[in-house]
Amino acid sequence: MSQKVGRPADPHAKIDLLRAAELVFVEQGLDLAKVEDIAARAGRSKGAFYLHFEHKEDAFRQIVETMLARLADCIDAESAMSKQGAAAVFEHWLAKDVEIFEFVWQNRGVMRLLLEGGKSASFAYMMDEFAERSRANMIRFLQWGIEEKMFRVDLDVELTSLLVSGAYDRVARQVVRQDTKPDLAKLFANVQKVLIAGMGSPSSARLLDAPVSKRGSR
Amino acid sequence: MSQKVGRPADPHAKIDLLRAAELVFVEQGLDLAKVEDIAARAGRSKGAFYLHFEHKEDAFRQIVETMLARLADCIDAESAMSKQGAAAVFEHWLAKDVEIFEFVWQNRGVMRLLLEGGKSASFAYMMDEFAERSRANMIRFLQWGIEEKMFRVDLDVELTSLLVSGAYDRVARQVVRQDTKPDLAKLFANVQKVLIAGMGSPSSARLLDAPVSKRGSR
Amino acid sequence: MSQKVGRPADPHAKIDLLRAAELVFVEQGLDLAKVEDIAARAGRSKGAFYLHFEHKEDAFRQIVETMLARLADCIDAESAMSKQGAAAVFEHWLAKDVEIFEFVWQNRGVMRLLLEGGKSASFAYMMDEFAERSRANMIRFLQWGIEEKMFRVDLDVELTSLLVSGAYDRVARQVVRQDTKPDLAKLFANVQKVLIAGMGSPSSARLLDAPVSKRGSR
Amino acid sequence: MSQKVGRPADPHAKIDLLRAAELVFVEQGLDLAKVEDIAARAGRSKGAFYLHFEHKEDAFRQIVETMLARLADCIDAESAMSKQGAAAVFEHWLAKDVEIFEFVWQNRGVMRLLLEGGKSASFAYMMDEFAERSRANMIRFLQWGIEEKMFRVDLDVELTSLLVSGAYDRVARQVVRQDTKPDLAKLFANVQKVLIAGMGSPSSARLLDAPVSKRGSR
DNA sequence: TATGAATGAGCGTTCATTCAT
DNA sequence: CATGAATGAACGCTCATTCAT
Structure with a gap:
């Protein structure tokens, strides 16, 4: 035996x-x-x-792949799209963000490596793939949100997904550098607010609906 | 002498x-x-x-510093804050964005190097410094915009500046990878729209004003 | 004990x-x-x-030594020198050659390794020792053959042993590379013929007896 | 300028x-x-x-190729086949041998490397090519010599060329190991004698013409 | 100033050998 | 005796930097 x-x-x-x-x-x-x-x-x-x-790169790949796989699990799992009502969706979205960034915080070492480009040419593709995937996710969510009247009907989905993922990216960069864990719940409640409501005051927002050529006609 | x-x-x-x-x-x-x-x-x-x-890094530093200095000039110069009226400000802001990204496009080789982490260690600090500076700029602009009633009074300036610079960052990353020059004017008009108006439909936006605990009408 | x-x-x-x-x-x-x-x-x-x-080389040495010992046995055993009459001697010599090369053929893997230098430094000495030994054998045989009037009385024993062992060497190299077993009996009957009779026609052979200075009848 | x-x-x-x-x-x-x-x-x-x-092997190749090229020049140049009369041919052949082995002696370091298999797998091909070439040379010479009645008409050209080149090989091995330069003229005069006349006494040589089966019938 | 030959520290990887179990 | 995980010396090659001219 x-x-x-x-x-x-x-x-x-x-x-x-x-x-x-x-x-x-x-x-x-x-x-x-x-x-x-x-x-x-x-x-x-x-x-x-x-x-x-096998070699140095092998170790690197294992580290990165493992982490991205877990992160992807975290992101994909049980979408907000199954929720009823904007409030529930936003709540779920918030919870999801907190969960994801909890993970990011736990793994801030490698996350930082990735977010800062791996400091290496040959692994950018991993981050790219991941980013592509996240963005596709977001695009689906935005489209669904528009149908559900949660988001503005005239929203430029492509562009918005780009901007939003960029915004999250930067938040992630910020978080992974922190020495103490930020209050994620508060942070992302605010993020949501800004994203949903935009920066503009109501009057500003209205202004944008006018064609560019007319704006300066004060 | x-x-x-x-x-x-x-x-x-x-x-x-x-x-x-x-x-x-x-x-x-x-x-x-x-x-x-x-x-x-x-x-x-x-x-x-x-x-x-002095050495290889010296040349790299000179190249990057030169470029960032020129970019900073581009960003700092003649602020939107001198303009009267939201429309004029937005218009100027848009023009500025186009100008900046024109520059980014022209220098997309080095910009890409920087944005993607230099494919190298130890030069992130340059990008960081630059980002810090841009963000300070933006914070000033946001504060001024709030005072001018252009932006929502309850805007979280710190966070918004982070999100917005992240969003621009991502747009930049996208632009420097393109093979053909995108229509910058159109692109940034849309960016502005999204940033100012946010993603949410009016009803969604209203919802966010309620405290979290009240949202679920359940 | x-x-x-x-x-x-x-x-x-x-x-x-x-x-x-x-x-x-x-x-x-x-x-x-x-x-x-x-x-x-x-x-x-x-x-x-x-x-x-003890180590890798130890295994190699054992393999080679074992094989060379067996080959040496094969070569030394029951000398042709005990035979009566040139015909019997030649016949025995031929049989011996065939036997030896039969062994060489059977062990062509290692033999080839040895003959081609072991693809490695520092083991030439084994082959050298073996060659030395074979040559000593051959010298004794040649001397005996001269006494027995089987070989020319003026034969340069040292040199001939060198040439003959070289010739056999080359035949061995050829044999160990073959994919199919050559007809050893035929091969060595021919070898014997060439060795004993030489290359020259009778007239050529006679020519050589004249001192060099006299050869050119010019 | x-x-x-x-x-x-x-x-x-x-x-x-x-x-x-x-x-x-x-x-x-x-x-x-x-x-x-x-x-x-x-x-x-x-x-x-x-x-x-380029790399270690490159240096090795240059050394070996240079030397083999020079040796090949030495061997190919002005063949004995243009001479009239066996005496002249033998004389020229002898002179050639002396010349070649003079060269071998001068370059005994590398020659030894080559003769002992380069102590390396990957360069055997160089020696092989060279050996092939020399042997082809010798085959031509033997055939011509047979036609010219210089060599026995029943000479097995293939086999003889093998044996002779083996014999020379061994002489070369011997020479390159010597510490003092041998008397090449004397050495090769003797080599020639042995090769041409063979080892056997006249009676032995005659014996070989009988078929094997009859030999033992004393 | 300008050149490009010369230098040598530096590192990834292999594999014979050792040793804890 | 057996095992195979662990060790670390060894070496080819690169390339930033120096320096003789």
Whole structure:
């Protein structure tokens, strides 16, 4: 039954290495990170690193993919679109934002790496794919919201999705740099307000409906 | 005071080198760019490069700083705040956006490098500084706009400036990747509309004014 | 005296490993062969390898030494010198050649490795020792053959042994590369003919007896 | 006229490196030779090595190719086949051998490397090609010699060329190992004698003409 | 000033060998 | 005896920077 199994694999080895790798990648970026540093930080040998990863990029990919997959789960799951009534939708949307950014905060090391471009050419595609996916998500949501009369009928969906995801992006960048966890509930309640109501006062908003050429005719 | 001016070397050398460096940095990223390539592209020698720059990063810094300085000029110059009336302000704001993004488009190579993290560590700080500065600018503008009743009195200035600059950021990222120049005037007219009016339909907007606890009419 | 014999491990282990090692060495050469490959091919562990061999080179040496020892046995055994009459000697010599090259053919993998330099430094000495030994053998044979009037009395024994062993060497190299077994009997009958009769026509041979200075009848 | 040429290339650099490389390759074989050793022996930096060679193998190839090309020139030039009369041919052949082995002696370092298999898998092909070429040369010579009645009419050309080139090979191996230059003229006069006259006494030679089955019928 | 040859630190990866189980 | 995880020395090659001319 019991196979001769030799020195049993240290079950912490890979985890230690991944953790150390995350730290080093975050600090140095993929290209500048030294495998030796990673191994040393994990209290392992360089050889141990190559026992668990094909090469440096492999470790990076594993870290990033794992995190993005979990984030994607978080984002996709149970859409606000099933809710009845604007209030419920907004409430759910808010809760979702809080949940997502909770995750972002927990993983702020890698998230920061990703948001700042991976500091490396060859992995931008991961972030791009993810961004594409999120934006597609948002476009569906906006279209549904328009049909539900929750959003303005004349909303430019493409552009809005771009602006909104940009806005979230920046919030994420801000959050991942914070040393203390911000009050996410409050933060996103406000974000929602700004997004939904816009910046303009009622009079300003009305102004925009006039064609550009007429505006200056004060 | 320097008596001996003489022939100050080939006055084009540095310019040639900077131009070549920009191309190579954009193509390869800071880390992967080879000084030799830069020199060759400039039709100069490697030695000449070190006659004009301390080291590779120095050239990069000069390129980026120059560009950001010009962009900052573009942004700061003659503020919308001097205008009378919302319409005029919006018009000026729009013109400004177009102008800025015209510049961004012209310099999309380096801009892209910056926006995507330089494909390199350690230069994020430049972008950060620039972003900080732009955001300060925007905060001033928002505050002024609120006083002028152009923007909602209850606008969260800090947060809005964050969201808006994030939105612009993303638009910039989109623009620098395009192969053909987008219609900036149209683009930013729409951006303005979304920003000012928000996403929500009137009823939605009203809803947000109620305290969270009251929203669910359940 | 060792009291505890017990079960002396798997008695096949070393044999399996040697067999596998031979295959891998032949395929990859000493330097490029990986201990891991050898172990895997033998269906054993890397540790097992080091239980039986000091190090990689040790296994290689054992393989080669074993083979050369068997080949030496083959060569030394029951010399032609005991035969009566040139015909019997030649016949025996031929039979011996065939036997030896039969062995060479059977072990062409390792033989090739050796003949072509082991694809590796530092093992030439084995081949050298073996060659030295064969040549000594041949020198004795030549001297005996001269005494027996089988070979020319003026034969330069040293040189001839060199040339003949070189010739055999080359035949061996040729044989170990073949994909199908050559007709050894025919091959070595011809070899014998050439060696004994030389290349020259009778007139040419006579010519050589004249001193160099006299040859040109000019 | 005079171009700015920077630090002029040290004209000895490549030569020094080639010489050093030759030594190191001869001592260690291609695989075990360290670029660092080569550079150090040449009194140059590692970088200098890569200034002149693509990679280690490139240097090896240059050394070997250069030498084989010169040797091939030596071998091909002005064939014995143009001579009239066996005496003249043999004389020329002898002179040629001496010339070739003079060259071999001069280049005994690399020659030894080659003859012993390059101690490396990947360059055997060079030696093979060369050997093929030499043998083809010899086959032509043997055929011509047979027509000219210089060689026995029943000579097995294929086999003889193999044996003879093997014999020369071994002589070469012997020569390149010597510490003092052997008397090549004397050596090859003897080689010629053995090759032409064979080893056998006249009676032995006659014996071989009988079919194998009849030999033992004394 | 300008050149480009020369330098050498630096790093990813392999694999023979060791050793805890 | 066996196992196979762990170790770390070793090395080819690159390229930023220096320096002789």
